[in-house]
Amino acid sequence: MAWLKLTLELAKNDAVPLETFLDELGALSITFSDAADEPLLEPKPGETPLWQQIRATVLFSEEMPAHSVTEALGREFPGLMASAATEILEDREWLNEWKRDSSPKCYGKRLWVYPWQPETEITEDQIIVELEPGLAFGTGEHPTTAMCLEWLDQQDVGQSNVMDYGCGSGLLAIAALKLGAASATGVDIDEQAVTATLSNAKQNGVAERMTACNTDVLISTTYDIVLANILSSILIDLSTTLTPMLKKGGWLVVTGILEEQATQVQLAYAADVRLEVVNERDGWVLLAGQQSAELSHHV
Numbered sequence: 001m002a003w004l005k006l007t008l009e010l011a012k013n014d015a016v017p018l019e020t021f022l023d024e025l026g027a028l029s030i031t032f033s034d035a036a037d038e039p040l041l042e043p044k045p046g047e048t049p050l051w052q053q054i055r056a057t058v059l060f061s062e063e064m065p066a067h068s069v070t071e072a073l074g075r076e077f078p079g080l081m082a083s084a085a086t087e088i089l090e091d092r093e094w095l096n097e098w099k100r101d102s103s104p105k106c107y108g109k110r111l112w113v114y115p116w117q118p119e120t121e122i123t124e125d126q127i128i129v130e131l132e133p134g135l136a137f138g139t140g141e142h143p144t145t146a147m148c149l150e151w152l153d154q155q156d157v158g159q160s161n162v163m164d165y166g167c168g169s170g171l172l173a174i175a176a177l178k179l180g181a182a183s184a185t186g187v188d189i190d191e192q193a194v195t196a197t198l199s200n201a202k203q204n205g206v207a208e209r210m211t212a213c214n215t216d217v218l219i220s221t222t223y224d225i226v227l228a229n230i231l232s233s234i235l236i237d238l239s240t241t242l243t244p245m246l247k248k249g250g251w252l253v254v255t256g257i258l259e260e261q262a263t264q265v266q267l268a269y270a271a272d273v274r275l276e277v278v279n280e281r282d283g284w285v286l287l288a289g290q291q292s293a294e295l296s297h298h299v
Helices: 012-025 066-076 078-083 094-100 143-154 171-178 191-203 232-237 239-245 259-269
Strands: 002-011 029-034 053-061 085-090 105-107 111-114 127-130 161-165 183-188 210-214 223-229 246-258 276-281 284-290
Touching: 002 012, 002 066, 002 078, 012 029, 012 053, 012 066, 066 078, 066 085, 105 143, 111 143, 111 171, 127 171, 143 171, 143 223, 143 246, 143 276, 143 284, 161 171, 161 239, 171 183, 171 191, 171 210, 171 223, 183 191, 191 210, 223 239, 232 239, 232 246, 232 259, 239 246, 239 259, 246 259, 259 284
Parallel strands: 111 127, 161 183, 161 223, 183 210, 223 246
Antiparallel strands: 002 053, 002 085, 029 053, 105 111, 246 284, 276 284
16 A cells, blocks of 8 residues: 655645645645644643644545646645655555654653663663553653653652643653652543543553543642643643642642743742742753742642
């Protein structure tokens, strides 16, 4: 089996009309991705944000002539032709192709994320989190996720209970469990994220200590560690939601924050937790602080 693959770049405003046009042309799949390294993290409920500059990857049946696609595209969207390219995509062992472009990564001294089951013997000091291809929304590649994993690696999380708010793949919660946490809860607005988190927890042998649910579900438990890797504007809105989840002395760890946004986020939590910048990478910061008796929200 083979497919005709079309790739092109477009502006955000062209996305919807182009998608409609390609559907009518007989496209089997249309994938939009970032064409300009513009980060989009957790959307607000009901939002489906797109990047300003988009790369479209479109698959047609092999029987579709390439010239028919390009001629139709040229008539409807002449401005996109400069970036348009077609090729025949042969069927391959896609998992092996994906593995060739991926590799296990270490975060801190002992925590590793493997995109597949380890194929070589691991050492006693390695702690492995596996994420199956196609299941996860996050694999540690983004600087904010990497900083969270490194923070966890540096902590003694033994017997802690952990909240991963905006859990996505459940990576942070699963990493905490692999590091010795007693229990973890993943919360997300997206039902697919809840499903992915539970599936990944089972894959990693920690399902019995993992709970995952939608944000609509009331969480009344308090936690030793609350992690939130989401956009700064949402973190500010969540200040009265996250701080009541903290036990006295519990850690709040937040990121998804650009350097210039750090002060605003710190101020939003100042009445309850004194957040400090504990890591910076590629323009992003990680803030962390402990709930204390001096800064109490009187739960």
